[in-house]
Amino acid sequence: GAVVSQHPSRVICKSGTSVKIECRSLDFQATTMFWYRQFPKQSLMLMATSNEGSKATYEQGVEKDKFLINHASLTLSTLTVTSAHPEDSSFYICSAIGVTSGVTYEQYFGPGTRLTVT
């Protein structure tokens, strides 16, 4: 089946620094990827939609200058948390839309990245 990877799985950074998280579709091409954020014991909240070759679409309340998204290829999207603060500590999960059996679109999730800002 289709696989989506994320790197790193865990990262600890100091307040004020920037962190880049990668999301890769390993065996399929994904024109659309999504970034979600999940706080402890809460649901997944959509942050932005990432389309290959174009600017990401951010959800209301998500600062595009703080959460930089780049979807430079059909298999890679990156999320950069700039000037991180402790309140940015969260579980970040990406997903990608791919085609199975040549017809059916499916959405596949990565394993998530745990970001801790100290």
Add this chain to the structure above:
Amino acid sequence: GENVEQHPSTLSVQEGDSAVIKCTYSDSASNYFPWYKQELGKGPQLIIDIRSNVGEKKDQRIAVTLNKTAKHFSLHITETQPEDSAVYFCAASLLNQAGTALIFGKGTTLSVSS
């Protein structure tokens, strides 16, 4: 936009009993309704999904039903086992190449005691 409501927020059952989780959605254009199981510290894992052209789907102990008219869908787990204990999320979206993101319910924490 789409809004997904999920109930109950917590569910405790005895091993061997059945568990039912219900969700409602608001956007009649949504055509894809997956269910995810999430264990602590891990990403969500798709356990079953249903598309709007189908009313019911079953996979071993897990089944999902969809009522498009009422805009609700349900997850049924039979013969529950302790390893079924996890957080379950329902979601809804319009799934095509461009794709809208999944909108998730708030989750149900299922506890199966032996």
